[in-house]
Amino acid sequence: MPANFPEMSATAEVEAYNHVQRALRLGRYKPGDRLIPEEIAAEIGMSRMPVREAFRRLASDGLVVLRPNRGCVVAGLTVDELFEIFEIRSVLEGLAVRLAMPRIDEEEFEELDRLLERMERAGQSGGGDWVVRHQEFHGRICALSQRPKLIHQISALHVVIEPYMRIWFDDCNKPLSAREEHAAVIAALRSGDAHHAEQVMQEHVLGTAPLLAEFVSPSR
Amino acid sequence: MPANFPEMSATAEVEAYNHVQRALRLGRYKPGDRLIPEEIAAEIGMSRMPVREAFRRLASDGLVVLRPNRGCVVAGLTVDELFEIFEIRSVLEGLAVRLAMPRIDEEEFEELDRLLERMERAGQSGGGDWVVRHQEFHGRICALSQRPKLIHQISALHVVIEPYMRIWFDDCNKPLSAREEHAAVIAALRSGDAHHAEQVMQEHVLGTAPLLAEFVSPSR
DNA sequence: AAAAGTATTTTTGTATCCACGTATCATCAA
DNA sequence: TTGATGATACGTGGATACAAAAATACTTTT
Known part of the structure:
Protein backbone atom coordinates (compact mmCIF):
# COMPACT_ATOMS: atom_id res chain seq x y z
CA MET A 1 0.00 0.00 0.00
CA PRO A 2 1.38 3.43 -0.86
CA ALA A 3 2.39 5.83 1.88
CA ASN A 4 -0.37 8.08 3.04
CA PHE A 5 0.23 11.72 2.22
CA PRO A 6 -2.30 13.64 4.24
CA GLU A 7 -1.70 16.82 2.23
CA MET A 8 -2.81 15.01 -0.89
CA SER A 9 -6.31 14.44 0.33
CA ALA A 10 -7.14 18.01 1.25
CA THR A 11 -10.74 18.89 1.90
CA ALA A 12 -12.99 19.67 -1.01
CA GLU A 13 -13.20 23.28 0.10
CA VAL A 14 -9.43 23.68 -0.16
CA GLU A 15 -9.45 22.05 -3.56
CA ALA A 16 -12.18 24.39 -4.75
CA TYR A 17 -10.36 27.41 -3.33
CA ASN A 18 -7.10 26.50 -5.03
CA HIS A 19 -8.81 25.71 -8.29
CA VAL A 20 -10.65 29.01 -8.53
CA GLN A 21 -7.80 31.08 -7.16
CA ARG A 22 -5.47 29.61 -9.75
CA ALA A 23 -7.91 30.33 -12.56
CA LEU A 24 -8.27 33.92 -11.35
CA ARG A 25 -4.51 34.45 -11.11
CA LEU A 26 -4.01 33.13 -14.62
CA GLY A 27 -6.73 35.44 -15.87
CA ARG A 28 -8.90 32.58 -17.03
CA TYR A 29 -11.90 34.37 -15.60
CA LYS A 30 -12.35 38.06 -16.35
CA PRO A 31 -13.62 40.78 -14.03
CA GLY A 32 -17.39 40.81 -14.02
CA ASP A 33 -17.67 37.15 -14.97
CA ARG A 34 -20.24 35.33 -12.95
CA LEU A 35 -19.04 32.21 -11.16
CA ILE A 36 -21.75 29.61 -10.85
CA PRO A 37 -21.11 27.22 -7.96
CA GLU A 38 -22.85 24.37 -9.72
CA GLU A 39 -20.59 24.63 -12.78
CA ILE A 40 -17.37 24.87 -10.83
CA ALA A 41 -18.47 22.04 -8.57
CA ALA A 42 -19.09 19.89 -11.63
CA GLU A 43 -15.67 20.77 -13.08
CA ILE A 44 -13.83 19.39 -10.11
CA GLY A 45 -16.32 16.74 -9.17
CA MET A 46 -17.98 17.82 -5.96
CA SER A 47 -21.22 19.39 -4.80
CA ARG A 48 -21.71 23.13 -4.62
CA MET A 49 -21.36 23.39 -0.85
CA PRO A 50 -17.56 23.33 -0.65
CA VAL A 51 -17.44 25.75 -3.57
CA ARG A 52 -19.70 28.17 -1.76
CA GLU A 53 -17.40 28.03 1.23
CA ALA A 54 -14.37 28.64 -0.97
CA PHE A 55 -16.16 31.70 -2.37
CA ARG A 56 -16.33 33.20 1.12
CA ARG A 57 -12.58 33.06 1.47
CA LEU A 58 -12.00 34.32 -2.06
CA ALA A 59 -14.29 37.24 -1.27
CA SER A 60 -12.34 37.90 1.90
CA ASP A 61 -9.20 38.01 -0.25
CA GLY A 62 -10.88 40.56 -2.50
CA LEU A 63 -10.72 38.27 -5.52
CA VAL A 64 -14.47 38.00 -5.99
CA VAL A 65 -17.52 39.95 -4.90
CA LEU A 66 -20.43 38.18 -3.25
CA ARG A 67 -23.82 39.83 -3.25
CA PRO A 68 -26.83 38.33 -1.47
CA ASN A 69 -29.09 36.42 -3.82
CA ARG A 70 -27.12 37.32 -6.87
CA GLY A 71 -24.07 35.23 -6.64
CA CYS A 72 -20.39 35.57 -7.13
CA VAL A 73 -18.67 37.76 -9.69
CA VAL A 74 -14.98 38.15 -10.39
CA ALA A 75 -13.70 41.35 -8.82
CA GLY A 76 -12.07 43.91 -11.03
CA LEU A 77 -9.75 46.67 -9.94
CA THR A 78 -10.27 50.26 -10.92
CA MET B 1 -46.75 48.12 6.59
CA PRO B 2 -43.33 49.32 7.69
CA ALA B 3 -40.74 50.36 5.15
CA ASN B 4 -38.52 47.57 3.97
CA PHE B 5 -34.91 47.96 5.07
CA PRO B 6 -32.96 45.45 3.04
CA GLU B 7 -29.93 45.74 5.33
CA MET B 8 -32.04 44.50 8.22
CA SER B 9 -32.67 41.13 6.67
CA ALA B 10 -29.08 40.20 5.94
CA THR B 11 -28.30 36.62 5.08
CA ALA B 12 -27.86 34.11 7.85
CA GLU B 13 -24.16 33.87 7.07
CA VAL B 14 -23.68 37.58 7.72
CA GLU B 15 -25.63 37.32 10.93
CA ALA B 16 -23.49 34.41 12.09
CA TYR B 17 -20.30 36.23 11.13
CA ASN B 18 -21.26 39.36 13.03
CA HIS B 19 -22.42 37.40 16.02
CA VAL B 20 -19.23 35.41 16.40
CA GLN B 21 -16.92 38.28 15.51
CA ARG B 22 -18.56 40.42 18.17
CA ALA B 23 -18.19 37.69 20.77
CA LEU B 24 -14.53 37.31 19.88
CA ARG B 25 -13.85 41.04 20.05
CA LEU B 26 -15.48 41.27 23.44
CA GLY B 27 -13.40 38.37 24.65
CA ARG B 28 -16.42 36.22 25.33
CA TYR B 29 -14.61 33.28 23.78
CA LYS B 30 -11.03 32.62 24.83
CA PRO B 31 -8.13 31.46 22.65
CA GLY B 32 -8.23 27.69 22.28
CA ASP B 33 -11.97 27.48 22.87
CA ARG B 34 -13.66 25.20 20.43
CA LEU B 35 -16.55 26.68 18.49
CA ILE B 36 -19.21 24.12 17.65
CA PRO B 37 -21.31 25.12 14.66
CA GLU B 38 -24.36 23.35 16.00
CA GLU B 39 -24.29 25.31 19.27
CA ILE B 40 -23.76 28.69 17.66
CA ALA B 41 -26.41 27.93 15.07
CA ALA B 42 -28.85 27.12 17.87
CA GLU B 43 -27.99 30.37 19.71
CA ILE B 44 -29.04 32.52 16.79
CA GLY B 45 -31.68 30.22 15.40
CA MET B 46 -30.34 28.81 12.17
CA SER B 47 -28.74 25.65 10.85
CA ARG B 48 -25.04 24.80 10.81
CA MET B 49 -24.40 25.66 7.18
CA PRO B 50 -24.35 29.46 7.39
CA VAL B 51 -22.22 29.22 10.53
CA ARG B 52 -19.73 27.02 8.72
CA GLU B 53 -19.49 29.62 5.98
CA ALA B 54 -18.98 32.38 8.51
CA PHE B 55 -16.13 30.36 10.00
CA ARG B 56 -14.30 30.48 6.67
CA ARG B 57 -14.27 34.26 6.69
CA LEU B 58 -13.36 34.43 10.35
CA ALA B 59 -10.45 32.10 9.63
CA SER B 60 -9.41 34.31 6.74
CA ASP B 61 -9.42 37.23 9.18
CA GLY B 62 -7.15 35.26 11.49
CA LEU B 63 -9.71 35.22 14.27
CA VAL B 64 -10.16 31.46 14.36
CA VAL B 65 -8.20 28.46 13.17
CA LEU B 66 -9.88 25.79 11.08
CA ARG B 67 -8.29 22.38 10.91
CA PRO B 68 -9.68 19.59 8.74
CA ASN B 69 -11.81 17.18 10.70
CA ARG B 70 -11.17 18.85 14.00
CA GLY B 71 -13.19 21.96 13.81
CA CYS B 72 -12.87 25.57 14.68
CA VAL B 73 -10.89 26.95 17.59
CA VAL B 74 -10.44 30.55 18.69
CA ALA B 75 -7.07 31.82 17.54
CA GLY B 76 -4.69 33.15 20.13
CA LEU B 77 -1.74 35.44 19.51
CA THR B 78 1.72 34.67 20.76
C1' DA C 1 -43.89 46.90 -32.35
C1' DA C 2 -43.26 48.36 -27.53
C1' DA C 3 -44.58 47.92 -22.83
C1' DA C 4 -46.34 45.53 -19.20
C1' DG C 5 -47.41 41.78 -16.95
C1' DT C 6 -47.12 36.71 -16.22
C1' DA C 7 -45.25 32.17 -16.34
C1' DT C 8 -41.09 29.39 -16.40
C1' DT C 9 -36.44 28.36 -15.50
C1' DT C 10 -32.32 29.08 -13.08
C1' DT C 11 -29.76 29.96 -9.13
C1' DT C 12 -29.29 31.05 -4.55
C1' DG C 13 -29.81 30.33 0.59
C1' DT C 14 -30.69 27.22 4.09
C1' DA C 15 -31.96 22.82 6.28
C1' DT C 16 -31.43 18.06 6.68
C1' DC C 17 -29.15 13.76 6.08
C1' DC C 18 -25.39 10.38 5.98
C1' DA C 19 -20.71 8.57 6.09
C1' DC C 20 -16.44 9.03 8.05
C1' DG C 21 -12.90 10.83 11.28
C1' DT C 22 -11.72 11.94 15.94
C1' DA C 23 -11.93 11.93 20.80
C1' DT C 24 -13.39 9.78 25.01
C1' DC C 25 -13.59 6.37 28.03
C1' DA C 26 -14.00 1.78 29.65
C1' DT C 27 -11.79 -2.68 29.46
C1' DC C 28 -8.07 -5.62 29.71
C1' DA C 29 -3.14 -7.34 29.64
C1' DA C 30 1.49 -6.74 31.34
C1' DT D 1 -0.47 1.22 37.95
C1' DT D 2 0.28 1.81 33.48
C1' DG D 3 -0.26 1.34 28.73
C1' DA D 4 -2.57 -0.74 24.83
C1' DT D 5 -7.17 -1.89 22.69
C1' DG D 6 -11.58 -1.38 21.33
C1' DA D 7 -16.39 0.38 21.76
C1' DT D 8 -19.15 4.49 21.79
C1' DA D 9 -20.50 9.09 21.32
C1' DC D 10 -19.69 13.28 19.13
C1' DG D 11 -18.50 16.41 15.47
C1' DT D 12 -17.11 17.34 10.86
C1' DG D 13 -17.28 17.35 5.77
C1' DG D 14 -19.97 16.81 2.13
C1' DA D 15 -24.27 15.69 -0.63
C1' DT D 16 -28.85 16.27 -1.26
C1' DA D 17 -33.43 18.37 -0.73
C1' DC D 18 -36.40 22.20 -0.75
C1' DA D 19 -38.10 26.96 -0.52
C1' DA D 20 -37.47 31.61 -1.99
C1' DA D 21 -35.50 34.99 -4.97
C1' DA D 22 -33.74 36.48 -9.61
C1' DA D 23 -33.31 36.11 -14.21
C1' DT D 24 -35.42 34.82 -18.42
C1' DA D 25 -38.81 33.77 -21.77
C1' DC D 26 -43.36 34.31 -23.15
C1' DT D 27 -47.76 36.37 -23.52
C1' DT D 28 -50.98 39.84 -23.81
C1' DT D 29 -52.36 44.40 -24.48
C1' DT D 30 -52.22 48.68 -26.47
Missing part, protein backbone atom coordinates in the same frame (compact mmCIF):
# COMPACT_ATOMS: atom_id res chain seq x y z
CA VAL A 79 -7.14 52.26 -11.58
CA ASP A 80 -7.59 53.91 -8.20
CA GLU A 81 -7.79 50.56 -6.47
CA LEU A 82 -4.72 49.36 -8.32
CA PHE A 83 -2.78 52.37 -7.11
CA GLU A 84 -4.08 51.83 -3.62
CA ILE A 85 -2.82 48.26 -3.58
CA PHE A 86 0.60 49.37 -4.75
CA GLU A 87 0.63 52.04 -2.05
CA ILE A 88 -0.06 49.39 0.55
CA ARG A 89 2.49 47.03 -0.98
CA SER A 90 5.08 49.79 -0.91
CA VAL A 91 4.96 50.19 2.85
CA LEU A 92 4.56 46.47 3.58
CA GLU A 93 7.38 45.39 1.31
CA GLY A 94 9.43 48.33 2.52
CA LEU A 95 8.99 47.01 6.03
CA ALA A 96 9.88 43.52 4.85
CA VAL A 97 13.15 44.74 3.35
CA ARG A 98 14.03 46.68 6.47
CA LEU A 99 13.47 43.57 8.58
CA ALA A 100 15.23 41.31 6.09
CA MET A 101 18.41 43.37 6.08
CA PRO A 102 20.07 42.00 9.23
CA ARG A 103 19.30 38.42 8.19
CA ILE A 104 20.96 38.42 4.81
CA ASP A 105 24.34 36.77 4.41
CA GLU A 106 26.55 36.41 1.35
CA GLU A 107 24.94 33.12 0.40
CA GLU A 108 21.56 34.77 0.38
CA PHE A 109 22.82 37.61 -1.81
CA GLU A 110 23.92 35.00 -4.31
CA GLU A 111 20.46 33.47 -4.25
CA LEU A 112 18.91 36.87 -4.91
CA ASP A 113 21.28 37.39 -7.82
CA ARG A 114 20.26 34.01 -9.17
CA LEU A 115 16.57 34.92 -8.92
CA LEU A 116 17.28 38.22 -10.67
CA GLU A 117 18.99 36.34 -13.45
CA ARG A 118 16.14 33.87 -13.77
CA MET A 119 13.61 36.66 -14.05
CA GLU A 120 15.66 38.27 -16.78
CA ARG A 121 15.89 35.03 -18.75
CA ALA A 122 12.14 34.44 -18.39
CA GLY A 123 11.58 37.97 -19.68
CA GLN A 124 13.65 37.44 -22.81
CA SER A 125 12.38 34.04 -23.87
CA GLY A 126 8.67 34.73 -23.48
CA GLY A 127 8.26 31.05 -22.59
CA GLY A 128 9.27 31.13 -18.93
CA ASP A 129 6.81 32.76 -16.63
CA TRP A 130 8.21 36.22 -15.99
CA VAL A 131 5.38 37.18 -13.65
CA VAL A 132 6.07 34.18 -11.43
CA ARG A 133 9.82 34.88 -11.44
CA HIS A 134 9.15 38.48 -10.54
CA GLN A 135 7.00 37.38 -7.64
CA GLU A 136 9.66 34.93 -6.53
CA PHE A 137 12.16 37.73 -6.18
CA HIS A 138 9.82 39.81 -4.06
CA GLY A 139 8.74 36.72 -2.18
CA ARG A 140 12.29 35.75 -1.30
CA ILE A 141 12.96 39.10 0.31
CA CYS A 142 9.68 38.97 2.20
CA ALA A 143 10.52 35.50 3.41
CA LEU A 144 13.79 36.82 4.83
CA SER A 145 11.83 39.15 7.07
CA GLN A 146 10.74 36.08 9.02
CA ARG A 147 7.32 37.57 9.65
CA PRO A 148 4.59 35.06 8.79
CA LYS A 149 1.70 37.48 8.86
CA LEU A 150 3.55 40.10 6.88
CA ILE A 151 4.51 37.51 4.28
CA HIS A 152 0.93 36.33 4.10
CA GLN A 153 -0.50 39.80 3.58
CA ILE A 154 2.01 40.71 0.92
CA SER A 155 1.49 37.50 -1.00
CA ALA A 156 -2.28 37.99 -0.84
CA LEU A 157 -1.79 41.34 -2.56
CA HIS A 158 0.46 39.74 -5.16
CA VAL A 159 -2.35 37.32 -5.99
CA VAL A 160 -4.80 40.17 -6.49
CA ILE A 161 -2.55 42.03 -8.92
CA GLU A 162 -1.22 38.97 -10.71
CA PRO A 163 -3.77 39.00 -13.55
CA TYR A 164 -2.97 42.64 -14.24
CA MET A 165 0.75 41.95 -14.17
CA ARG A 166 0.17 39.25 -16.78
CA ILE A 167 -1.74 41.57 -19.05
CA TRP A 168 0.99 44.15 -18.62
CA PHE A 169 3.77 41.74 -19.46
CA ASP A 170 1.91 40.22 -22.38
CA ASP A 171 1.27 43.63 -23.90
CA CYS A 172 4.48 45.51 -23.38
CA ASN A 173 6.53 42.32 -23.32
CA LYS A 174 9.54 43.99 -21.76
CA PRO A 175 10.09 43.94 -18.03
CA LEU A 176 11.53 47.40 -18.70
CA SER A 177 13.14 48.80 -15.61
CA ALA A 178 12.35 45.80 -13.41
CA ARG A 179 15.83 44.31 -13.71
CA GLU A 180 17.57 47.56 -12.84
CA GLU A 181 15.23 48.31 -9.97
CA HIS A 182 15.60 44.88 -8.46
CA ALA A 183 19.35 45.18 -8.81
CA ALA A 184 19.08 48.52 -7.01
CA VAL A 185 17.21 46.82 -4.17
CA ILE A 186 19.98 44.26 -3.85
CA ALA A 187 22.58 47.00 -3.92
CA ALA A 188 20.74 48.90 -1.22
CA LEU A 189 20.59 45.76 0.88
CA ARG A 190 24.34 45.28 0.43
CA SER A 191 24.91 48.84 1.54
CA GLY A 192 23.72 47.88 5.00
CA ASP A 193 21.56 50.97 5.36
CA ALA A 194 18.16 49.58 6.32
CA HIS A 195 16.35 52.88 6.01
CA HIS A 196 17.75 53.43 2.55
CA ALA A 197 16.84 49.92 1.43
CA GLU A 198 13.29 50.46 2.65
CA GLN A 199 13.15 53.66 0.65
CA VAL A 200 14.43 51.99 -2.51
CA MET A 201 11.86 49.20 -2.24
CA GLN A 202 9.06 51.68 -1.64
CA GLU A 203 10.05 53.60 -4.73
CA HIS A 204 10.35 50.45 -6.81
CA VAL A 205 6.87 49.30 -5.88
CA LEU A 206 5.26 52.71 -6.22
CA GLY A 207 7.06 53.33 -9.49
CA THR A 208 5.54 50.22 -11.02
CA ALA A 209 1.95 51.31 -10.47
CA PRO A 210 1.71 54.06 -13.10
CA LEU A 211 3.32 51.85 -15.75
CA LEU A 212 0.89 49.03 -15.00
CA ALA A 213 -2.08 51.39 -14.79
CA GLU A 214 -1.41 52.57 -18.31
CA PHE A 215 -2.29 49.09 -19.55
CA VAL A 216 -5.32 48.66 -17.34
CA SER A 217 -6.92 51.91 -18.40
CA PRO A 218 -4.97 53.01 -21.49
CA SER A 219 -3.92 56.62 -22.00
CA ARG A 220 -5.85 58.51 -19.43
CA VAL B 79 3.74 37.65 21.91
CA ASP B 80 5.70 37.46 18.67
CA GLU B 81 2.53 37.55 16.63
CA LEU B 82 1.26 40.48 18.65
CA PHE B 83 4.44 42.40 17.92
CA GLU B 84 4.20 41.46 14.28
CA ILE B 85 0.71 42.87 14.03
CA PHE B 86 1.80 46.12 15.62
CA GLU B 87 4.72 46.28 13.21
CA ILE B 88 2.32 45.95 10.31
CA ARG B 89 -0.09 48.44 11.85
CA SER B 90 2.74 50.91 12.30
CA VAL B 91 3.50 51.13 8.60
CA LEU B 92 -0.13 50.95 7.48
CA GLU B 93 -1.34 53.59 9.91
CA GLY B 94 1.78 55.63 9.18
CA LEU B 95 0.79 55.57 5.54
CA ALA B 96 -2.77 56.50 6.47
CA VAL B 97 -1.60 59.55 8.38
CA ARG B 98 0.66 60.65 5.56
CA LEU B 99 -2.24 60.41 3.12
CA ALA B 100 -4.68 62.02 5.54
CA MET B 101 -2.55 65.11 6.05
CA PRO B 102 -3.54 67.10 2.97
CA ARG B 103 -7.22 66.37 3.58
CA ILE B 104 -7.50 67.73 7.09
CA ASP B 105 -9.07 71.12 7.65
CA GLU B 106 -9.66 73.03 10.86
CA GLU B 107 -13.08 71.49 11.34
CA GLU B 108 -11.53 68.04 11.18
CA PHE B 109 -8.90 68.98 13.75
CA GLU B 110 -11.69 69.96 16.10
CA GLU B 111 -13.32 66.58 15.53
CA LEU B 112 -10.05 64.83 16.37
CA ASP B 113 -9.74 66.91 19.54
CA ARG B 114 -13.28 65.91 20.45
CA LEU B 115 -12.46 62.22 19.92
CA LEU B 116 -9.33 62.61 22.03
CA GLU B 117 -11.42 64.14 24.78
CA ARG B 118 -14.01 61.39 24.60
CA MET B 119 -11.34 58.72 24.88
CA GLU B 120 -9.92 60.44 27.94
CA ARG B 121 -13.34 60.63 29.61
CA ALA B 122 -14.02 56.95 28.85
CA GLY B 123 -10.64 56.12 30.39
CA GLN B 124 -11.43 57.92 33.64
CA SER B 125 -14.96 56.70 34.25
CA GLY B 126 -14.38 53.03 33.54
CA GLY B 127 -17.93 52.84 32.28
CA GLY B 128 -17.48 54.20 28.76
CA ASP B 129 -15.70 51.88 26.43
CA TRP B 130 -12.14 53.17 26.26
CA VAL B 131 -11.04 50.55 23.75
CA VAL B 132 -13.78 51.57 21.33
CA ARG B 133 -12.98 55.28 21.77
CA HIS B 134 -9.33 54.54 21.17
CA GLN B 135 -10.21 52.71 17.97
CA GLU B 136 -12.45 55.56 16.91
CA PHE B 137 -9.54 57.97 17.06
CA HIS B 138 -7.34 55.76 14.92
CA GLY B 139 -10.27 54.98 12.66
CA ARG B 140 -11.01 58.63 12.04
CA ILE B 141 -7.51 59.32 10.84
CA CYS B 142 -7.57 56.24 8.65
CA ALA B 143 -10.87 57.34 7.19
CA LEU B 144 -9.32 60.66 6.23
CA SER B 145 -6.83 58.84 4.04
CA GLN B 146 -9.74 58.06 1.73
CA ARG B 147 -8.30 54.65 0.90
CA PRO B 148 -10.98 51.96 1.26
CA LYS B 149 -8.66 48.99 1.14
CA LEU B 150 -6.18 50.53 3.53
CA ILE B 151 -8.98 51.35 5.94
CA HIS B 152 -10.30 47.82 5.66
CA GLN B 153 -6.95 46.19 6.37
CA ILE B 154 -6.22 48.40 9.34
CA SER B 155 -9.62 47.84 10.89
CA ALA B 156 -9.24 44.09 10.40
CA LEU B 157 -6.06 44.27 12.47
CA HIS B 158 -7.84 46.33 15.12
CA VAL B 159 -10.41 43.57 15.44
CA VAL B 160 -7.71 40.96 15.97
CA ILE B 161 -6.03 42.90 18.76
CA GLU B 162 -9.21 44.17 20.39
CA PRO B 163 -9.53 41.37 22.95
CA TYR B 164 -5.94 41.95 24.05
CA MET B 165 -6.50 45.69 24.28
CA ARG B 166 -9.45 44.99 26.55
CA ILE B 167 -7.43 42.78 28.84
CA TRP B 168 -4.74 45.43 28.93
CA PHE B 169 -7.11 48.23 29.77
CA ASP B 170 -8.99 46.19 32.36
CA ASP B 171 -5.77 45.26 34.13
CA CYS B 172 -3.76 48.43 34.10
CA ASN B 173 -6.84 50.60 33.94
CA LYS B 174 -4.95 53.68 32.81
CA PRO B 175 -4.58 54.56 29.15
CA LEU B 176 -1.17 55.78 30.29
CA SER B 177 0.57 57.60 27.51
CA ALA B 178 -2.22 57.17 24.99
CA ARG B 179 -3.61 60.64 25.46
CA GLU B 180 -0.25 62.33 25.09
CA GLU B 181 0.71 60.24 22.11
CA HIS B 182 -2.56 60.87 20.33
CA ALA B 183 -2.15 64.56 21.06
CA ALA B 184 1.33 64.32 19.55
CA VAL B 185 -0.14 62.79 16.40
CA ILE B 186 -2.57 65.68 16.11
CA ALA B 187 0.23 68.15 16.69
CA ALA B 188 2.34 66.50 14.02
CA LEU B 189 -0.60 66.68 11.62
CA ARG B 190 -1.00 70.37 12.38
CA SER B 191 2.67 70.93 11.68
CA GLY B 192 2.04 70.10 8.05
CA ASP B 193 5.07 67.85 7.80
CA ALA B 194 3.66 64.61 6.37
CA HIS B 195 6.85 62.65 6.82
CA HIS B 196 7.11 63.70 10.45
CA ALA B 197 3.48 62.83 11.13
CA GLU B 198 4.01 59.39 9.62
CA GLN B 199 7.02 58.93 11.89
CA VAL B 200 5.07 59.96 14.99
CA MET B 201 2.25 57.56 14.22
CA GLN B 202 4.68 54.72 13.58
CA GLU B 203 6.32 55.33 16.92
CA HIS B 204 2.99 55.59 18.72
CA VAL B 205 1.83 52.25 17.35
CA LEU B 206 5.13 50.47 17.85
CA GLY B 207 5.48 51.92 21.31
CA THR B 208 2.19 50.40 22.40
CA ALA B 209 3.21 46.84 21.61
CA PRO B 210 5.68 46.24 24.47
CA LEU B 211 3.27 47.68 27.03
CA LEU B 212 0.47 45.46 25.79
CA ALA B 213 2.73 42.42 25.52
CA GLU B 214 3.57 42.71 29.19
CA PHE B 215 -0.04 41.86 29.99
CA VAL B 216 -0.36 39.07 27.48
CA SER B 217 2.71 37.25 28.69
CA PRO B 218 3.49 38.83 32.09
CA SER B 219 7.05 39.63 33.17
CA ARG B 220 9.21 37.80 30.71
